[in-house]
Amino acid sequence: MPVLSSAALLRLALLAAPLEASTLSASPGCEAGTGHLELTEDTYGEAHAVCIHPGLSTSFFFDAKLGRVELTGREHFRVIEDERGLALVPTRALMRGERVPMTVFFQEGTAPTSARFILVVHASEAARQVEVTRQPRTLASYREGEQQARAEVWQCREDKARLEARCSGQAGLLGLLAQGLLGEGGIADKTITQSVISRPGNTLTSIMARSYRSSATHGEDGGKRVRLAVELSLMNNGSTPWTPAGAVLVGPDGMEWKALGVSPLEPIAPGELGRVGVEVETTEEAARGVFNLKLWGQEASGGSEFFDGVTFP
Secondary structure (H helix, E strand, O other): OOOOOOHHHOOOOOOOEEOOOOOOOOOOOOOOOOEEEEOOOOOOOOEEEEEEOOOOOEEEEEOOOEEEEEEOOHHHEEEEEEOOEEEEEEOOOOOOOOEEEEEEEEOOOOOOOEEEEEEEEOOOOOOOEEEEEOOOOOHHHHHHHHHHHHHHHHHHHHHHHHHHHHHHOOOHHHHHHHOOOOOOOOOEEEEOOOOOEEOOOOOEEEEEEEEEEOOOEEOOOOOEEEEEEEEEEEEEOOOOOEOEEEEEEEOOOOOEEEOOEEEOOOOEOOOOEEEEEEEEEEEOHHHOOOEEEEEEEOHHHOOEEEEEEEOOO
């Protein structure tokens, strides 16, 4: 069996609530971080809801060896199994709100011998990592989780302060110069209209596309980082307005880069063209190759839109 790559499974999240009619009245949410689920003899047989989304990976890690996995509609998933974990990537065939049963059986005979899940298709997000244990967590495990949570909060504060500093500074070309993004070669650009493909099932169709790359700057870790941007002219083929809310750029290796910004946040009327620009920051090494772009709209706008074949100069 192929071994799961830990680098491709970072920044994952969990929703693990018992699937009871009294407690699961709405679709589950998705929280940042790593979630922990403890299986006990008292909770044996309960199904736990985990949110999933087409095109995004949801990974499960167990403290016991896996025997087999029963997944309803397995043909609608890309599945990578390891003896102590598995990763699922749903396809576009799944509809928002759909609930998919999954049961994991362990090789060892001690109770509980299996774990039940209900995979709930979310409108825009997915639980990223679920750590499942059959024994109570140790004090060291709780401390590790607390340290991880503090590190994530610290990183969010750092990112917030960095973005506020940039937004409060100079704008236009002087702002680019101040940030070191406008080097000797300027901002490189590239027409990618022919290579960008709208996936089947999209409400939006890419009519024109252009990508941009800034000069490399040195990050806090000493490595070189660049800004990437892609601008799309999109046709709304739906019957209701579509308003962008967020975006993720997925690299050739599956690494995801969350957008620093999406603009303009204005609705695209049915049958009309609209412009959407997305900007991300990544390492210079990771900025090569063919990317996939995922856009999602505001709740009233519907689900996500996927575009393949995005490249940068």
